[in-house]
Amino acid sequence: MxxxxxxxxxxxxxxxxxxxxxxxxxxxxxxxxxxxxxxxxxxxxxxxxxxxxxxxxxxxxGARVLAVRPAALQGSSLFAAAREPMIRLRDTLNETIHLSVPDALQSMVVVDRVDCTHAVRTFHAIGDTSPLHATATGRAILAHLPKADIDELVEHGLERFGDSTPTDDGQLRADLARVRADGYSVNRKQYRPDVCAVAAPILDEDGTPLATVAASMPESRYDEQRVPELGRLIADAAKEIAARRNGA
Known part of the structure; x- marks a missing residue:
């Protein structure tokens, strides 16, 4: 060798x-x-x-391994297409906005972030990883993957991170059906304590999920009544990013 x-x-x-x-x-x-x-x-x-x-x-x-993929993506069409819509979304919501990509079925990886102006805010470093089943970003991806991929994920076991983490097959699949119907995914303390998020998938022209854009916030600023509005704004940003990436 x-x-x-x-x-x-x-x-x-x-x-x-x-x-x-x-x-x-x-x-x-x-x-x-x-x-x-x-x-x-x-x-x-x-x-x-x-x-x-x-x-x-x-x-x-080590940390360098996690940094390779985000660094490589910074020159990509996805990264370039996402930056301006992310900034506008941050300005509209004044919450932290993340761009994340899937690492197969292993995890979601944060590749870009636009911070809000609140003194108290969520923080995810570039290169941070998180499980697909327990996060809004992950379930936004899972909802658009083939059934065989979801079956494989379930077979490996769904780890519990909090009381509301989806840890059984039926619970997860019901949530993914809602994501497909609504166009966005919601996470309320399902992965990190006191952290909530709303995410939408960025789809390729053939419907393949490439990435997600998400707004995350402390639970103290999470308003259940505003979720449909947040979901619409984030889903619109995701569609704009997809269109910009495809040159539309």
Whole structure:
């Protein structure tokens, strides 16, 4: 295995099995322990890997890995198309606006953010990830994926993050049906305590969900009666972003 290829494969293995030990990686690849250790140290020095805080003998992916995809997207047509509508949406709502993309069925990744002016506001760093089933952004994507993808997600289990997190098949599918009917998704403390959000999907010309635009806010500013209005404004912004991306 050439050194670059070996490093990439070890990086992929850590991402899949993290937190993982040198010994476990040695068995996976059949390489000398010293070779694996040296590769891990090199990737750590470059910011791609880090030692687990609770157990420093185990390795996990570092912040640079999470930053790669957002950085790559900054020159993309999606990123360029979304920026102005996001700013206008922030100015209208005065809430934090996020642009997120799916990482297969693994997570949603925040790739851009426009902050509101409130002293108390939600915060998601660029590169932050969140589960699809427990968030407005994730369910906005899931609602437009094939049934086989939703089946696969359910089979892997739906982790509970709060009392209202959808953790069973029927609950999730009912929510996704509402998202398709309404054109937007709502999250009220289903992932993070005291954080609410409304999100809408950005669809490709063939209906494939590419990304989401969302407004997030502390629960103290969440108004159930305003949700339909917020949903319409956010869905309109998502449609504008899609049209701008497609050159319409």
């Amino acid at each position: 050439k050194s670059v290829t070996r490093s990439l494969r070890i990086l992929e293995a850590v991402a899949q099995h993290q937190p993982v030990t040198v010994g476990e990686l040695t068995k996976m690849f059949g390489l000398p322990k010293s070779t694996v250790q040296r590769t891990l140290v090199t990737l750590n020095e470059a910011g791609w890997l880090r030692a687990n805080r609770k157990d420093t003998t185990r390795w996990e992916i």
